Amino acid sequence: MSDVVISSRIRLARNVKGFPFLAKAGDTERKEIFRTLTDRIGETEIAKDSVIIDFEELSPLDRELLVERHLISRQHAEGEGSRGAVISFREDRSLMINEEDHLRIQVLASGLQLDALWKEINRIDDLVEAGIEYAFDPRFGYLTACPTNVGTGIRVSVMLHLPAMKLTQEIERVLRAARDMRLAVRGLYGEGTEAIGDFFQVSNQTTLGKSEEEIVREFAEDIIPQIVDYELRARETLAVERAYQLDDKVWRAVGILGNARSMSAEESLFLLSHVRMGVHMGRYKAVDMGLVNELFLQTQPAHLQKLHGSALDGESRSIVRAEYFRRRLGGNN
Amino acid sequence: MGILCQHCHQVPATVHLTDVLPGGEKRERHLCEGCAQNEGLLLKPQEGITSILEKFVKHGASVQQTAKLQCPECGISWREFRSQGVLGCPHDYEVFAEHLVPLIERAHEGASTHVGKVPASSGVSAKRQARLVQLRRELAHAVEREDYERAAQLRDEIKAVEDGPN
Numbered sequence: 001m002s003d004v005v006i007s008s009r010i011r012l013a014r015n016v017k018g019f020p021f022l023a024k025a026g027d028t029e030r031k032e033i034f035r036t037l038t039d040r041i042g043e044t045e046i047a048k049d050s051v052i053i054d055f056e057e058l059s060p061l062d063r064e065l066l067v068e069r070h071l072i073s074r075q076h077a078e079g080e081g082s083r084g085a086v087i088s089f090r091e092d093r094s095l096m097i098n099e100e101d102h103l104r105i106q107v108l109a110s111g112l113q114l115d116a117l118w119k120e121i122n123r124i125d126d127l128v129e130a131g132i133e134y135a136f137d138p139r140f141g142y143l144t145a146c147p148t149n150v151g152t153g154i155r156v157s158v159m160l161h162l163p164a165m166k167l168t169q170e171i172e173r174v175l176r177a178a179r180d181m182r183l184a185v186r187g188l189y190g191e192g193t194e195a196i197g198d199f200f201q202v203s204n205q206t207t208l209g210k211s212e213e214e215i216v217r218e219f220a221e222d223i224i225p226q227i228v229d230y231e232l233r234a235r236e237t238l239a240v241e242r243a244y245q246l247d248d249k250v251w252r253a254v255g256i257l258g259n260a261r262s263m264s265a266e267e268s269l270f271l272l273s274h275v276r277m278g279v280h281m282g283r284y285k286a287v288d289m290g291l292v293n294e295l296f297l298q299t300q301p302a303h304l305q306k307l308h309g310s311a312l313d314g315e316s317r318s319i320v321r322a323e324y325f326r327r328r329l330g331g332n333n
Numbered sequence: 334m335g336i337l338c339q340h341c342h343q344v345p346a347t348v349h350l351t352d353v354l355p356g357g358e359k360r361e362r363h364l365c366e367g368c369a370q371n372e373g374l375l376l377k378p379q380e381g382i383t384s385i386l387e388k389f390v391k392h393g394a395s396v397q398q399t400a401k402l403q404c405p406e407c408g409i410s411w412r413e414f415r416s417q418g419v420l421g422c423p424h425d426y427e428v429f430a431e432h433l434v435p436l437i438e439r440a441h442e443g444a445s446t447h448v449g450k451v452p453a454s455s456g457v458s459a460k461r462q463a464r465l466v467q468l469r470r471e472l473a474h475a476v477e478r479e480d481y482e483r484a485a486q487l488r489d490e491i492k493a494v495e496d497g498p499n
Contacts, residue, residue: 015423024407024421048346052341100419126453134452135423140437143446145419147433150426152449182442208437209444211467 003280006159006199009070010216011106012115012125013144013153021145022098030098031081036132037097041086044127050093061311063145063303068107072096086160093124101145101153102129114156114220118212141208151208156219159188161162163198163277164234165244167249169256175200182206184222188269197269198277202227230262236282250278254286257260262318268299269327291328299324338365340372370398464494 016023019033038052043134055063055076072085073140076099083098096104105128109120137142141151151157166172175185185200204215209283238246253274276292278284297303299321305312308320338346339362346363354360364372366495367482402411409421412428420426426433434445468491 017423020407020422021420023417025420026408125450129452129454133454136452136454137423137447138427138451139446140426141449141457142452143423145334146436147426148422150437150439151444151447154449204443206444209446210447211470213449213467214471266384 004231005072005108005112006161006225007108008113008117009106009157009159010114010121011104011155012121013101013142013149013155014103014105014125014128015135015143015145016102017135019102021042022100022102023145026147027081033102034084034097035081035315037095037103037128038084038086040128040132041095043131046086046088046093046095046124046127049090050088052084052085052086052093054080054082054332055079056084058084061302062244065306068297068300068302073099074303075099093120095124095128095189101149102146112158112220112224114216116157116268118216122212144236146170149207152208152210152212154212155203156204156215157201158219158224159230160224161198161276162200162201162227162231162281163273165231166198166239167246168234169229170234171198171314174227177201178223178227187291196266197271197273199273235277238285246281247272247278247283253267254284254329255277257325259326260322262315263322263325264314265299265301266317268321269296272296292303295325295328336363338368338396339363340368341365399432402432461494465491468494 016036018032019025019029022030022033025033034054042052043045043049056296060077063072063292064083064154066072066087067074067077069091071087071091073096074097076085078084079099081098083096085097087097088095092109093105093107094105105121105124106154107117107124109117122265137143142153144150144153162171162174165174178185180203184201184203184205187196188201190198204216204219210218253271257271257275272292272295275284276289279287279289279292301317304317304324307324312320335347338344343447344365344367348364348365348369350362350364352360352362399411403409404421404425405428406424408419409425411432414420414425414429420429438445447468451464468487472484472487472491475487
């Protein structure tokens with residue numbers, strides 16, 4: 001299952017009672033919300049293994065780094081005014097403050113672990129709520145800035161790698177079915193991003209009228225196992241009926257990654273997707289999944305610049321990225 | 334690289350259309366995104382759903398009345414909400430309820446009532462009510478699925494919640 005499911009994530013949207021939502025909050029109120037929430041979180045055990053980050057004191061590059069690690073949204077990184085995040089040292093939990101809502105709690109795990117994540121986020125939510133009052137209405141549930149999140153405020157997201165269905169051209173049909181079921185299908189970095197390199201993030205859109213447990217159960221027991229099953233069957237079909245074509249994709253990707261002199265982030269995701277598929281299907285054994293995952297992360301724009309030690313424009317990044325791949329994959333090429 | 338745009342001949346075509354002409358003859362056209370937008374075939378990316386809705390909202394007198402609705406607490410107007418997509422304060426849910434409910438129902442598969450977690454601060458009885466609503470829904474689903482083992486479990490849980498201390 002974890003071959004196909006890369007990671008799971010759950011987030012809860014919450015707002016503090018007695019404050020306007022952020023669209024109508026002035027500077028003073030934003031600061032007050034930020035202070036109220038960081039003070040409250042600071043009193044709980046959450047603070048013991050986390051760092052509280054004030055984004056006004058963090059460089060844009062460092063904020064982008066957090067986006068690439070899926071700890072904050074791009075919207076939050078690029079936002080304005082008093083805002084920040086409380087991030088666990090293990091990078092499996094992040095509480096975004098003053099994003100679209102006052103508080104967005106999110107927990108992450110590799111593979112499909114939605115039940116465990118729900119238990120954990122429910123516990124974290126209780127901890128915060130024990131010393132603060134959330135905006136809540138008996139009819140509408142947890143009140144959120146955007147009515148599309150009202151009710152439970154929950155968003156369950158699962159990141160999937162579906163290269164075989166792309167090759168067998170079944171992907172559109174499956175994604176259409178997912179959309180018909182009121183699921184959102186997005187790219188690697190969530191809202192507003194395109195699916196590049198066969199990575200798809202599937203998440204619920206309905207947050208009202210179903211309990212958190214129901215939504216989680218639908219994902220864990222129904223939706224995701226079905227998609228995974230389709231992908232595994234497509235992989236089987238490819239291995240049996242079109243092995244040469246499959247190997248060609250994998251080895252071409254290996255060849256280009258190990259030899260190119262300039263490579264865009266987009267192209268690298270596309271190629272790494274094929275390498276990842278080759279490793280999982282046992283058709284390419286020279287590298288392990290740990291290295292593939294590391295290459296994914298380290299060749300993202302902000303990580304690459306951190307690694308290089310200075311800011312780089314797009315063209316220089318492509319050159320540095322290609323050098324990095326050659327060094328890690330190509331030996332002496 | 335694919336075919337160049339038939340209109341500007343500069344950029345690869347990404348929009349492919351098959352027009353059916355009167356008489357049943359088909360005509361293929363290949364355009365780039367920019368030219369397709371200029372022809373009004375594609376929405377401009379910056380033109381989000383809210384701005385399209387906003388255009389509709391601008392028409393009609395009764396809609397004008399609605400647009401003027403305003404929250405006394407945060408000052409947001411209905412029109413402002415429709416153009417930006419986010420509300421100004423929790424009180425808006427009450428002030429705009431009548432107009433908001435149809436939108437909420439559309440966004441949430443017809444639902445407009447919360448089921449699920451309730452904050453501890455909202456009182457034990459509210460919490461218990463919500464829990465009962467949820468358990469009864471699950472019970473209905475279990476019966477529908479003919480999962481009688483789960484149904485029996487849920488009946489016990491419902492009884493326990495009903496009989497529990499206040």
